[in-house]
Every structure is written in structure tokens, then in C-alpha cells.
Amino acid sequence: MSKLAGPNIQLNELGKLHHFLTLEGLKHHHLTEILDTAESFINPNTKEIKKVPVLRGKTIMNLFFEPSTRTRTTFEIAEKRLSADVESLDIQTSATKKGESLLDTLWNLQAMQTDMFVIRHAQSGAAQFFSQHVAPHVHVLNAGDGQHAHPTQAMLDMFTIRKHKGDVFDLKVAIVGDVLHSRVVRSQIQALSILEAREIRVVGPKTLMPENPEALGVHVYHDMEEGIKDVDVIIMVRLQNERMTSALIPSEKEFFKLYGLTEARLALAKPDAIVMHPGPINRGVEIESAVADGPQSVILEQVTYGIAVRMAVMSIIMSNAAQLSQHRAEKEAAQASLDLEDPQNTAPPTEANT
Amino acid sequence: MRLVIKNGRVIDPSQSLDEVTNLYITRGRIAGIGSDAPEGFTADQEVDATGKWILPGLVDLQARLGEPGSHYAGSIASETKAAVAGGITSICCPPDTSPVNDSQAVTELLQRRARQAATAFVMPIGALTQGLKGERLSNIHSLKQAGCVAVSQANTPIQNPLTLKNTLAYSSTQDLVVMLRCEDQAIKNGGVAHSGPVSSRLGLPEISASAETVALARDLILVEESGIKAHFSQLSCARSVEMIAEAKKRGLNITCDVAIHQLHLSEMDVLGFNSLFHVSPPLRSMQDKHALLAGVKSGIIDAVVSDHTPLAKDDKLLPFGESMPGISGLETLLPLLLKLVQDNGLDLLTAIRCVTQAPAEILGVQKGTLKPNSSADLSIINPEGVWTLSPETMVSAGQNSPFHGWEFVGQVEQTFFQGRPVFRSAQEAKR
Structure with missing residues (x-):
């Protein structure tokens, strides 16, 4: 079982990322390092993301306990651009599966010399759970756990914002839609507050807001016009179909009437406001096509940046691991030389030495 | 076999007793309490309890004993041993066994196993409905004849109000305590954590307080209508305590309990996704916790239970929401109560009453007392x-x-059951 130092279990003893589970508890410099590294993977002229040998010889296992196409694909592309050996597994799991088999699966795959797991799971806290049961040298990267966190998605959103606004600092951001069930929104809110956005608003019907939104440090708006007034960034969240069947909202049509992003509404935001969406978009439900395809939309850029940001996170984690083993080796060497200087600590010569 | 336990501080709420004195035991029963031995009593054995407390054996209204079935860890033999290690000598076991205790056969099996173990007194609780499905009535009369002291739905309350109404009306003539846990499954909606700041942060599916209070309100009205004596199990919300207080004031013949962990833990403990804190009902807010403790202090909450749920390691070795809820609590019921006495201003006699006299009176059994001629169960x-x-x-x-x-x-x-020593602590055994 890996036991990590410090209150934040995703950091190693040097305070650097060992796993990437959530943005909660991370510092400004952790996030900036990810954004700067992602920048370095993008050719400034061609916008092309080059293949680099950073993770050559490393094995990354993508474990998807919940179906996903885009996230999985961008992870795979990112891993391949880093020259890692990549294996992806879709694991259909029943909610009542015994712990034995769940952890046995993990340990079996770990025994195949896996260096890093990228895990998506339907349960909140699952990534943390797995990170507590992998070997100390194995890394866990959260690709979405239940309604808890999706930190790489939030980081690519921050990257996109930085690309267009220069900095997240002092911006007003509105997140519109299903906040209650969204792991993406939870991570976005944490990223925005760590990067010191001036104001974070969440906009939507009461049924799609957590009961204690104040606990997240956001301002709640139930009125769309008020909520997006004068903001720099609008992030639309995808509305899941099952929200209608559980009586949280009446219909897509009414939702669009109240919260759909139209050109008229977009005009209430700052003139240079950007429109984001983690995708896939429901045209005519969350967003009007004219806006989705319009000049202020950066939705497709987000997908491209997702590759660079995921490359950044993985390469940072692996270089932190290298740095840590070097640090430990140096510490051991220093200790050994101290032991030599101190005659009392010197072990008696063994027969083999004499 | 005659035994005298000398110079111990005997604390027995059922006799409003708290004094340093001697306790005499003859043939498994209490022969008397006082500085002078009862007439004709000569001790075969003496135990010096100077500086020690003598408590009646505790009565736990809800502890799972692992049998029958493999749903929970342990067996009657292992779990009654755990009970007496915690000073508990009388245990009600809920019907959520496998098969469900909705028949004479299961009730008799439980009693037979308990007699074989001979470590503590086991009182089976029968299922209110067949298979605990909340649809058809169990043979409640037969269950009572077989030895059930109460009937309940364990952790699967009846959802259909008409079924509950009929169940209560039928039970009202059977002279059995009906134990009700209040939880509206529709409002619970698969939730695993109290809906509050912590669940909002962690994205854990939420269980709002109304899942309990809506069901409690409904149940109180149906209980009042049927005139039945009912016991409400494992309250978790501040509002529930208010509702119970109000109903008692109206004259309803009701009692209630709280699980001991609810008086020590809160939603804040869930922050690390540690599945050991996954319980049902969920750990709620600090405000709820304080209100529950105030309810125990004032007597609105009658009893405190362990809600003992022994689980295999694998059942907790899962992400929070997939892990099985429950705490193995027999060995911490008394220690956690004493902690409340030491740190939170709970009166000692009240604390002991909640786990002796009060639960015994709820069940209408001669347990949890050191009155003359009662079974010599004590620690x-x-x-x-x-x-x-x-x-x-x-x-x-x-x-x-x-x-x-x-x-x-x-x-x-040390714990004695029917006058026989059934537990000695490691330190005590070394002497």
C-alpha cells in the first residue's frame, strides 16, 4: 500500500504531484506548472503537438469502468505523443462487485509492470481509493470519478481561458447548467479559485444545484440574464437526459428557454467573452448553434488543448518520480558518507571485505 | 455457587442506585445488595471490587450477530463474545439475516445457537413483513410465540403507507413492540452521504434530512391512529428529535433510540472518503449531532444502541459508495458513552440508563437491572x-x-452472565 507524506495524498514528500486525483488542496504553482508545460508541447507557429520521447519505456494503462469516447481517446493520443506504451481496458462493473475482484483486477494489471493508471469510475472517491492500493511507484491519474472530480478536464479549460485571456486572475466566470451532478464543474470551480478568478458564478435551476453551493465558494444565480451579465467566460455544462425523468427539470425546451445560451443572451456578457463547453454539446438544449459555431466559441480548441494538458500532467508526474528517486539516492549517499566519517557508526569489516 | 462482589461502586439506574456496597449472587441470580449479606448467605467465592464500578449487563436494542447467512461477518459465538467484552449481556438481533427471520424456524435457530454459546442473552427481532419486502405480513403471532421480543423492518422500512397502516393495525393486538426505522427510499434516491457542505464538495450522492423526517412524520401519524406502542430506531436528525418530543407531548406511546456513533461523528468525518464512516442513516451535521446528544440528556431519546454491523474486510475495501454501510460497534458502545460522560457533560446515571433500564423497559424484559432475583448479568x-x-x-x-x-x-x-464469568480483560486474566 502506498503511504504518501503530507495531508494531500496526491503529493510526494517533496510536495510534488505523485498522483493526480483532484485539484482540491493544490497550490497555484502546481497548476501553473501544468499550464506552462502544456504550452511547451504546442508549436507556437503550427499549433501542432509533436511526438516527444518523454515517457519512452513507460507503460500506461487506461482503466475505464465507465464508458467514454472523447476523454479516453485524448488520453490515448496524449500517451502516444509522449511515446509511452499504452493499453486501454473497458471494465464493465456491477455496483455490488466485491472488493476482492476490484482490487485483484488492479493488482493484476499492476503486475504487468504498469507505471501509471488512468482511471475513470462511476463512484466519487474511486481514484483516491485506487491510489491508496497501488504500489508506491505506481501513479494514478483521475479521468473522472463519480460526481467528484475530473481534474484534467478542468485544467484544459483553464489552459483555454489562459490562451484567450492571458490569465485567469481577476476574471468573472459563469458556469451554466447541471452543477449538482457534474464532476467537471467541481474541478473547474477549484481550478478557478486556486488561479484567483475574481468571481465564480453558477447558473441553473435549484434542482441542479447542490444543497450547499456556498460550500464550493461560488455565487448562485437562478436567472440566466443576471448570471452571465458582464462575465469574461461562459462555461456551458452538458445536460443529461436522465435529469428529465427524475423530475429535476420539465423538458429540454423549457430548459433552453430559461438557460439556453443564445446570441441575444451572449450579448449581455463582456463583448470579448468566450464560450466554452466540455462537450459533446446538445444543440438547442444548452446552446444555440449560432453561438456554438460563432466567433466567441472556443469549444473545439478545448479538445485540442486537452491533449497537450494531459501530456503535461503525465510528464510532470513521471519527472517528479525521477526527481524523487534522485533525491532519495542523494540522501542515502549523504547518510552513507556521514556514517563513514563517524567511526562509531562504521560497521565492522566483514570477512568478504578483509 | 455463591459469589459476593465486595466494595464496588454499584450503579443501577433501575433502582436509582449509586453507592459503594456489596453485591451477592446465588445460583445465577442477584441475591441482594448491601453491606450485610442476605439471610443464610455464605459466599463460596469473593471478588474484591474496591475502586471499581459494578454495572448491570448492558441491553443493546440493535446488534447483528452474523447468523444465519453470510451477509455479515461472524457468528453468534463470536459476536456474543464481543458483546460481553463490551459489557453487553442482552442483545436484540434484527431480522435482516439470510434467510430473513420471518419464521419460527429462524427464531428458534437463533435461540438454540445462543444457548449453545451461553455467553449472552439473545433476543431475536422478527420481521414485520415476509422477507422484509414490505408487502405481506409475517406470522407475527407465531414469531412472538417462538420468542421474538419485537418486530421490525431492520434497515428496509415499509414504503407503501397503506401496508404500514395495516401492519400497525394488525400488530396492535399482538402485544409486541414494533420498531420502525424512518427512511423514505424515494427521497434517499440511492444517496450515500448526508446532503451538506461535505457531500457538495465530494460529489457524493446526497441523502437529505427529509428522507428521515418525511417518513417519521408519516409514521407518527399512522402510529397515533393505530394506538400502537412503537419504538423509533436510529434517529439521525435534529428535526426528528423535535418531532418525537412533540409526539410524546401529545401522549403517543412511543420511544426511540440513537446509534452511539451518531453522538461522536459527523459528516465532516466523511471528507477523506474513508468507507469506515459509511453508515446508514448517514453521519449528519454537527448541529444534528448536538441535538441528538441534547435529546439523550433530556430523555427525549430513550435508548442508545450499538447498531453493531460486523463486516468482512472486502465489504469495506471499495470506493465509499459501493462499500457496505455499518460499524462493528459492540465493543465501543459503553466506552463511547463514558467518553460523553467525561467530555460532553452527559450525566453518568443517564448514560447507563440508556443502555440498561430504558431498553429493557422498551422491550418489557427483566434485564439491565441488579434488582434482587434478576439474572446476575453484570460487569x-x-x-x-x-x-x-x-x-x-x-x-x-x-x-x-x-x-x-x-x-x-x-x-x-470482567463480565458475568447468569452469575458465570464470561469475560476477563487481558490485564485481569494475567493476575
């Missing part, structure tokens, strides 16, 4: 004994406790 406590809970020293087959590492003051040294 000797070293009030200064300091110890720490750890998986290695737990007796229960389920080591799923969030209290590992907690330091307790007050240690059970």
Missing part, C-alpha cells in the same frame, strides 16, 4: 483503565470500526 469496570481500540485487540469478527486509535478511559475488566 466490573475499572473507571481509570486507559486503553486504545485497535483491530488486533477487537473480539468481533468484524473489525470495521472508525474508532481505531481512539483512547478510552474506563475499561471492562
Whole structure:
């Protein structure tokens, strides 16, 4: 079982990322390092993301306990651009599966010399759970756990914002839609507050807001016009179909009437406001096509940046691991030389030495 | 076999007794209490309890004993041993066994196994409905004849109000305590954590307080209508305590209990996704916790239970929401109560009453008392004994406790069941 130092279990003893589970508890410099590294993977002229040998010889296992196409694909592309050996597994799991088999699966795959797991799971806290049961040298990267966190998605959103606004600092951001069930929104809110956005608003019907939104440090708006007034960034969240069947909202049509992003509404935001969406978009439900395809939309850029940001996170984690083993080796060497200087600590010569 | 336990501080709420004196035991029963022995009593054996407390054996209204079925860890033999290690000598076991205890056969099996173990008194609770499905009535009369002291739905309350209404009307003529846990499954909606700041942060599916209070309101009205004596199990919300107080004031014949962990833990403990804190009903807010403790202090909450749920390691070795809810709690019921006495201003006699006299009266049994001629079930406590809970020293087959590492003051040294020693602490055994 890996036991990590410090209150934040995703950091190693040097305070650097060992796993990437959530943005909660991370510092400004952790996030900036990810954004700067992602920048370095993008050719400034061609916008092309080059293949680099950073993770050559490393094995990354993508474990998807919940179906996903885009996230999985961008992870795979990112891993391949880093020259890692990549294996992806879709694991259909029943909610009542015994712990034995769940952890046995993990340990079996770990025994195949896996260096890093990228895990998506339907349960909140699952990534943390797995990170507590992998070997100390194995890394866990959260690709979405239940309604808890999706930190790489939030980081690519921050990257996109930085690309267009220069900095997240002092911006007003509105997140519109299903906040209650969204792991993406939870991570976005944490990223925005760590990067010191001036104001974070969440906009939507009461049924799609957590009961204690104040606990997240956001301002709640139930009125769309008020909520997006004068903001720099609008992030639309995808509305899941099952929200209608559980009586949280009446219909897509009414939702669009109240919260759909139209050109008229977009005009209430700052003139240079950007429109984001983690995708896939429901045209005519969350967003009007004219806006989705319009000049202020950066939705497709987000997908491209997702590759660079995921490359950044993985390469940072692996270089932190290298740095840590070097640090430990140096510490051991220093200790050994101290032991030599101190005659009392010197072990008696063994027969083999004499 | 005649035994005298000398110079102990005898604490028995059923006799409003708290004094240093002697306790005499003849043939498994209490022969008397006082400085002078009862007439004709000569002791075969003497136990010196100077500086120690003598408590009636505790009565636990809700503890799972692992049998029958493999749903829970342990067996009647292992779990009654855990009980007496915690000073508990009378245990009600809920019907959520496998098969469900909705028949004479299962009730008799439980009693037979308990007699074989001969470590503690086991009182089966029968299922209110067949298979606990909340649809068809169990043979409640037959269950009573077989020895059930109460009927309940364990953790699967009846959802259909008409079924509950009929169930209560039928039970009202059977002279059995009906135990009700209040939880509206529709509002619960698959939730796993109290809906509050913590669930909002962690994205854990939420269970709002209304899942309990809506069901409680409905149940109170149906209980009042049927005129039945009902017991409400494992309250978790501040509002529930208010509703119970109000109903008692109206004259309803009701009692209620709270699980001991609800008086020590809160939603804040869930922050690390640690599945050992996954319980049902969920750990709620600090405000709820304080209101529950105030309810115990004022007597609105009659009894405190362990809600002992021994689980195999694998059942907790899962992400929070997929893990099985429950705490292995027999060995921490008394220690956690004493902690409330030491740290939170709970009166000692009230604390002991909640786990002796009160639950015995709820069931209408002669337990949890040291009155003459009652069964000599008691424990000797070293009030200064300091110890720490750890998986290695737990007796229960389920080591799923969030209290590992907690330091307790007050240690059970010996427990007697029907006048026989059934537990000795490691320190005591060394002497």
C-alpha cells in the first residue's frame, strides 16, 4: 500500500504531484506548472503537438469502468505523443462487485509492470481509493470519478481561458447548467479559485444545484440574464437526459428557454467573452448553434488543448518520480558518507571485505 | 455457587442506585445488595471490587450477530463474545439475516445457537413483513410465540403507507413492540452521504434530512391512529428529535433510540472518503449531532444502541459508495458513552440508563437491572483503565470500526452472565 507524506495524498514528500486525483488542496504553482508545460508541447507557429520521447519505456494503462469516447481517446493520443506504451481496458462493473475482484483486477494489471493508471469510475472517491492500493511507484491519474472530480478536464479549460485571456486572475466566470451532478464543474470551480478568478458564478435551476453551493465558494444565480451579465467566460455544462425523468427539470425546451445560451443572451456578457463547453454539446438544449459555431466559441480548441494538458500532467508526474528517486539516492549517499566519517557508526569489516 | 462482589461502586439506574456496597449472587441470580449479606448467605467465592464500578449487563436494542447467512461477518459465538467484552449481556438481533427471520424456524435457530454459546442473552427481532419486502405480513403471532421480543423492518422500512397502516393495525393486538426505522427510499434516491457542505464538495450522492423526517412524520401519524406502542430506531436528525418530543407531548406511546456513533461523528468525518464512516442513516451535521446528544440528556431519546454491523474486510475495501454501510460497534458502545460522560457533560446515571433500564423497559424484559432475583448479568469496570481500540485487540469478527486509535478511559475488566464469568480483560486474566 502506498503511504504518501503530507495531508494531500496526491503529493510526494517533496510536495510534488505523485498522483493526480483532484485539484482540491493544490497550490497555484502546481497548476501553473501544468499550464506552462502544456504550452511547451504546442508549436507556437503550427499549433501542432509533436511526438516527444518523454515517457519512452513507460507503460500506461487506461482503466475505464465507465464508458467514454472523447476523454479516453485524448488520453490515448496524449500517451502516444509522449511515446509511452499504452493499453486501454473497458471494465464493465456491477455496483455490488466485491472488493476482492476490484482490487485483484488492479493488482493484476499492476503486475504487468504498469507505471501509471488512468482511471475513470462511476463512484466519487474511486481514484483516491485506487491510489491508496497501488504500489508506491505506481501513479494514478483521475479521468473522472463519480460526481467528484475530473481534474484534467478542468485544467484544459483553464489552459483555454489562459490562451484567450492571458490569465485567469481577476476574471468573472459563469458556469451554466447541471452543477449538482457534474464532476467537471467541481474541478473547474477549484481550478478557478486556486488561479484567483475574481468571481465564480453558477447558473441553473435549484434542482441542479447542490444543497450547499456556498460550500464550493461560488455565487448562485437562478436567472440566466443576471448570471452571465458582464462575465469574461461562459462555461456551458452538458445536460443529461436522465435529469428529465427524475423530475429535476420539465423538458429540454423549457430548459433552453430559461438557460439556453443564445446570441441575444451572449450579448449581455463582456463583448470579448468566450464560450466554452466540455462537450459533446446538445444543440438547442444548452446552446444555440449560432453561438456554438460563432466567433466567441472556443469549444473545439478545448479538445485540442486537452491533449497537450494531459501530456503535461503525465510528464510532470513521471519527472517528479525521477526527481524523487534522485533525491532519495542523494540522501542515502549523504547518510552513507556521514556514517563513514563517524567511526562509531562504521560497521565492522566483514570477512568478504578483509 | 455463591459469589459476593465486595466494595464496588454499584450503579443501577433501575433502582436509582449509586453507592459503594456489596453485591451477592446465588445460583445465577442477584441475591441482594448491601453491606450485610442476605439471610443464610455464605459466599463460596469473593471478588474484591474496591475502586471499581459494578454495572448491570448492558441491553443493546440493535446488534447483528452474523447468523444465519453470510451477509455479515461472524457468528453468534463470536459476536456474543464481543458483546460481553463490551459489557453487553442482552442483545436484540434484527431480522435482516439470510434467510430473513420471518419464521419460527429462524427464531428458534437463533435461540438454540445462543444457548449453545451461553455467553449472552439473545433476543431475536422478527420481521414485520415476509422477507422484509414490505408487502405481506409475517406470522407475527407465531414469531412472538417462538420468542421474538419485537418486530421490525431492520434497515428496509415499509414504503407503501397503506401496508404500514395495516401492519400497525394488525400488530396492535399482538402485544409486541414494533420498531420502525424512518427512511423514505424515494427521497434517499440511492444517496450515500448526508446532503451538506461535505457531500457538495465530494460529489457524493446526497441523502437529505427529509428522507428521515418525511417518513417519521408519516409514521407518527399512522402510529397515533393505530394506538400502537412503537419504538423509533436510529434517529439521525435534529428535526426528528423535535418531532418525537412533540409526539410524546401529545401522549403517543412511543420511544426511540440513537446509534452511539451518531453522538461522536459527523459528516465532516466523511471528507477523506474513508468507507469506515459509511453508515446508514448517514453521519449528519454537527448541529444534528448536538441535538441528538441534547435529546439523550433530556430523555427525549430513550435508548442508545450499538447498531453493531460486523463486516468482512472486502465489504469495506471499495470506493465509499459501493462499500457496505455499518460499524462493528459492540465493543465501543459503553466506552463511547463514558467518553460523553467525561467530555460532553452527559450525566453518568443517564448514560447507563440508556443502555440498561430504558431498553429493557422498551422491550418489557427483566434485564439491565441488579434488582434482587434478576439474572446476575453484570460487569466490573475499572473507571481509570486507559486503553486504545485497535483491530488486533477487537473480539468481533468484524473489525470495521472508525474508532481505531481512539483512547478510552474506563475499561471492562470482567463480565458475568447468569452469575458465570464470561469475560476477563487481558490485564485481569494475567493476575
